[in-house]
Amino acid sequence: MISTGPFFLDQIFFIVFPYVAVIIFLLVSIRRYRTEAFTFSSLSSQFLENKQHFWGLVPFHFGIITILLGHVIAFLFPREVLAWNSVPLRLYILEASAFIAALLTLIGLGALIFRRVTDPKVKKVTSWADWVVFASFVVQILSGIYVAIFHSWGSSWFASLAAPYLWSLVTLSPDITYVTAMPWMVKLHIVSAWLMIAFAPFTRLVHILVAPNPYFWRKPQVVRWYSLLRNRV
């Protein structure tokens, strides 16, 4: 059981949070997909405004997908990542690339938030859930960028510390010694990640689960717009 003492809070944050988050994520996602399938989308507002949207959406998604993929790769192949990083130049190339992706994510997020606030049509369709998503991304991305600059080199220590911590959760034998002595900004980054996973199924983030990947290889389609003619018919 959870023991009291100096590591009580760490046990809540790094053992209870992740399991509760994953359970909520799975159960609520399935439930929502089965009962309210039509809400299972990104709730795109591209039709309402698509010029500013480009400069938010494109950098944000290129950035976040690269970053997330980086975390997953370091989780699945920690030894290989360490082997790659054993030459300082390669380490620096990897870290700089990841940092560029993080900055793109931040720039994209900034543009998206600006658009939400300034465009009247888009503002109209913005719900409280969208603001929860934006706020959690702001915390997550800023803490990640802070860690990348001031607590480097994340790609190496993720492989040595975060990967075994995550695996200890997967194998149901949680070991928090990897994270208890981490700087608080790293802890914030981890805890806010668990919170995001828990909130995701209640928000538009569920579109991650139904991303239309076939768009990558299907033929282009032209969508014609003729609503202005409708009045005449």
Added chain:
Amino acid sequence: MPQHLIERSNVFPKNKLLAGMIVFLLVPPMQLVAQDPATDYRQNCMSCHTIGGGRLTGPDLKDVTKRKDGTWLAKFLVDPKAVIDSGDPYARQLVEESRGVIMPTLPGMTPQRAQSLLDLIDAESKLEKSQFQGVKLSERPFTPEDIVVGQRLFVGTAKLKNGGPACNSCHNVHGLSGFGGGGLAPDLTTVMERYGGRKTLSTWLTAPATPTMQSVFKPHPLDPEEVLPLVAYFQSTLQRNPEDPSTARLNFVLVGLAGALLVLALFDLIWNNRLKSVRRALVREKRLEAVHE
């Protein structure tokens, strides 16, 4: 897509969610592995303390229970930082004698486990020669070759034999080329001075005892053949000043910013004409038609 659906939706009934959480909490998540005190001592204490071999980073523990009562010692073992922060004069004195190095708090240290460690220390103190009198380390003088090997181990170009990650994953030493070493953990430029010299630092490195170092290096310990060149390297870096200006971090940020701008320019180049030729043209055409009708 109707936004209000999300706000109003009763996505998951509360009672079922609660049931799920309770089931989870019934599963004991923390594994507290009981281990025998000698192993415990070897893994967690030996890097800083001897029993009858003189002080290392921490004091020699021979007859420690005669110097201070058992209740105080057990309390200190469970959470050293809390006792130090409480302003306890003896704890403060210990920190001073250790040159400011604070004894790490061990996850899973209970009063019972602390007591069995104290019993072990008591028993070992009575022996003429304790098995924990100290690690045998080579005392041969450092060569310039050692320093080179040490630096290669530090930055990772020479692999650590037992598979541990290179020091620069988390630590920096002033004057490294490129973007420098890591910033997660303390800068090691003057670590030899902080830890009180060759013997203490070498012993510490054979079984690092801070929580993060321990979790990484317990399964992949440093080889004695690696400790010597690393310590030689740390001796050589003592001449550098960690406070001297370094542009490594700034360079990293600038390269990142430049790279991000470059990628944005690339996006513009690739998709500059998107929607212009077909969709926006069609919309414009229809608008004009509507106006002319």
